[in-house]
Amino acid sequence: MSLDGTYDDGNIFAKILRGEAPSVRVFEDEHVFAFMDVFPQSKGHVLVIPKHSHARNLLEEEPQVLATLIQGVQRVTRAVRAALNPDGIMVSQFNGAASGQTVYHLHVHIIPRWEGVPLGRHAGGGMADMGELKVLAEQIAAKIA
Numbered sequence: 001m002s003l004d005g006t007y008d009d010g011n012i013f014a015k016i017l018r019g020e021a022p023s024v025r026v027f028e029d030e031h032v033f034a035f036m037d038v039f040p041q042s043k044g045h046v047l048v049i050p051k052h053s054h055a056r057n058l059l060e061e062e063p064q065v066l067a068t069l070i071q072g073v074q075r076v077t078r079a080v081r082a083a084l085n086p087d088g089i090m091v092s093q094f095n096g097a098a099s100g101q102t103v104y105h106l107h108v109h110i111i112p113r114w115e116g117v118p119l120g121r122h123a124g125g126g127m128a129d130m131g132e133l134k135v136l137a138e139q140i141a142a143k144i145a
């Protein structure tokens, strides 16, 4: 899908927000929902999405929604650091298929990194073990300040 298009209510993140598809929740407030990526590029890969949004990407989002989104991203990123003690944390966001975007509800990736551990494939690696994701989600959630 290109940068231009129409928001599809049937996308997987919209289904997760409506409770129609499962997810391993890390955190939510009135503005954002954070959950474990099921095809993680590293241990502790979290996605943060705006709850009240029909933006497919960054370019389409309302500034006030972006403000609350990035605040949520910072909060969860701090919790990831406190829980997992990574050497670095990649925060990324893709716009359009050519950039690597595969799900068309605006989202931000939080990907902890460790020295010497290569980054896993984007949106194409193996599916994570649900039990392990739940443990990681609990560890990160416990550090949300």
Ligand code: 5GP
Residues within 6 Å of the ligand: 012, 023, 024, 035, 036, 037, 038, 039, 040, 047, 093, 094, 100, 101, 102, 103, 104, 122, 123, 124
């Ligand atoms: P994008 O490629 O659009 O930047 O990121 C989409 C992300 O969603 C990918 O990292 C991919 O692994 C993840 N993903 C795809 N389907 C699901 C799903 O059903 N549940 C969860 N939790 N993550 C998903």
